[in-house]
Amino acid sequence: MLNMDFNERVVIETADRDWVASPMPGVWRKPLAREEAERGHATSIVRYDAGARFSPHDHPLGEEILVLEGVFSDESGDYPAGTYFRNPEGFRHAPFSAQGCVILVKLHQFQPGDDAHVVIDTNTEPFRPGAGGLTVLPLHQHGSEQVALVRWPAGEHFQPHTHYGGEEIYVISGELIDEHGRYPAGTWLRSPHASRHCPYAEEPTLIWVKVGHLPA
Numbered sequence: 001m002l003n004m005d006f007n008e009r010v011v012i013e014t015a016d017r018d019w020v021a022s023p024m025p026g027v028w029r030k031p032l033a034r035e036e037a038e039r040g041h042a043t044s045i046v047r048y049d050a051g052a053r054f055s056p057h058d059h060p061l062g063e064e065i066l067v068l069e070g071v072f073s074d075e076s077g078d079y080p081a082g083t084y085f086r087n088p089e090g091f092r093h094a095p096f097s098a099q100g101c102v103i104l105v106k107l108h109q110f111q112p113g114d115d116a117h118v119v120i121d122t123n124t125e126p127f128r129p130g131a132g133g134l135t136v137l138p139l140h141q142h143g144s145e146q147v148a149l150v151r152w153p154a155g156e157h158f159q160p161h162t163h164y165g166g167e168e169i170y171v172i173s174g175e176l177i178d179e180h181g182r183y184p185a186g187t188w189l190r191s192p193h194a195s196r197h198c199p200y201a202e203e204p205t206l207i208w209v210k211v212g213h214l215p216a
Contacts, residue, residue, distance in 0.1 A: 166192050
């Protein structure tokens with residue numbers, strides 16, 4: 001098991017981690033949290049070399065993907081960096097990448113009743129005004145769980161707040177900062193239920209953020 005105690009705060013700068021070979025040739029992983037070697041709850045950065053492909057498979061308790069680099073593909077089409085997916089239980093595909101890609105992947109983590117198949121090109125969707133100078137692109141909501149992209153302008157400070165149901169962040173670009181440290185692009189953070197912080201940004205920053213999904 002890896003980082004499966006949801007009461008612990010976890011911070012990983014993924015740029016510092018080595019790629020680990022997956023069972024499929026040309027597909028590499030940086031595990032961030034994992035319940036078992038090849039099944040169950042998992043959060044990873046995954047890289048497809050050019051021409052690499054995965055065998056057909058389905059997704060018990062769902063699959064969530066954010067394309068970070070390159071173009072990710074399956075039978076339904078080609079999806080560039082910035083595409084967000086939710087593939088529910090029962091969805092089956094055989095993904096590949098002709099030119100290569102890097103994706104953030106979360107497996108086996110959907111809440112009961114969450115059966116929406118979601119595909120969003122965040123490059124074309126409008127962001128909405130958020131608190132202060134933040135702008136927000138909502139990606140998904142089900143029960144207590146909410147997922148969004150959030151843009152931080154340079155110099156933006158957010159009020160101190162508590163994470164009921166936890167918070168998970170991936171820094172896509174820029175650098176997020178709080179009283180606990182500095183988190184450059186490529187950093188993955190998972191903060192437990194009832195944790196608290198006061199984040200800010202000194203430069204334009206884009207994050208993927210999920211809240212309300214961790215056990216109390």
